[in-house]
Structures are given as C-alpha cells and as structure tokens.
C-alpha cells in the first residue's frame with residue numbers, strides 16, 4: 130500500500146538562457162512509468178480547490194507549469210501538503226493516495242503526466258470507501 134512518503138519531488142532538468150527556460154521529461158527515465166496520457170488544468174479561479182479522490186492504479190507526475198497550488202496528500206493514516214510553484218519540479222504520486230488540490234493562484238497551470246488512459250472506474254471519489262480500501266489488508270483498492 131502506498132504511503133505519503135512515497136510521494137516524492139523529482140528534479141527535472143532545466144535548460145535556461147536569456148530567452149527563457151525549458152524542461153524535457155522522459156517516461157521511464159524521469160518518471161518510473163510509461164506515460165500514456167497528458168492533461169492540464171487551466172482557467173482555475175484563484176483560490177479554488179479541486180480533486181477529492183484517489184486512483185486505484187494510476188501513477189502521476191504533476192508539474193506546476195505556471196503559478197502555484199497545493200496538493201494535500203493522504204494515505205489514510207498520514208497527510209502531507211506539498212506546494213508546487215516551480216516548473217522544474219515534478220511531484221510523483223503513486224496509486225491509492227487521496228488528494229485534494231487547494232489554493233490555486235490565478236493563472237496556475239496544473240500539468241499531469243500519467244500512466245493510464247482516462248477510466249472512471251479507476252477513481253475512488255468517496256473518502257469512506259477510500260479509508261475502507263486502505264485499511265483492508267492486501268487490498269488493491271477493490272471495486273465500487
């Protein structure tokens with residue numbers, strides 16, 4: 130079962146010159162999975178909160194491509210808040226971590242590289258179900 134300590138910041142390469150900065154990212158090199166999908170959140174109203182779910186199997190690398198936001202990570206026993214505000218850090222989040230995204234600044238862009246196509250059945254959106262799943266021995270997240 131994943132723990133919030135398994136969520137780790139990964140330093141991405143930063144190539145900079147007077148005209149700006151660029152960070153390349155390779156699946157299975159910078160992130161420990163094959164990248165199957167990329168999505169991004171934008172036009173999030175300043176101060177808004179999103180998230181409120183866990184993924185049964187999905188792994189993610191999350192980057193603040195612009196601006197800042199917080200990720201509140203919860204493994205069912207411990208919580209940890211990580212602020213992302215630099216585009217050359219990625220936060221790796223393994224499966225079965227409940228996450229809330231809070232305090233988006235105006236103009237923030239949340240960029241995610243993930244290990245699976247979109248599948249609603251991979252989401253746990255009920256916190257009590259999440260707690261039951263992580264507190265059941267040998268649970269892989271179960272089904273709804």
Ligand code: T46
Pocket residue numbers: 168170179180181228230247
């Ligand atoms: C995560 C947090 C931190 C799609 O149709 N395709 C997609 O690839 C995605 C990501 C979403 N959707 C649909 C599903 C929902 O009807 O877009 C709607 C909003 O998605 P969701 O509830 O997942 O949005 P967030 O911002 O709560 O969650 C997102 C990611 O989905 C999720 O993986 O961990 O950011």
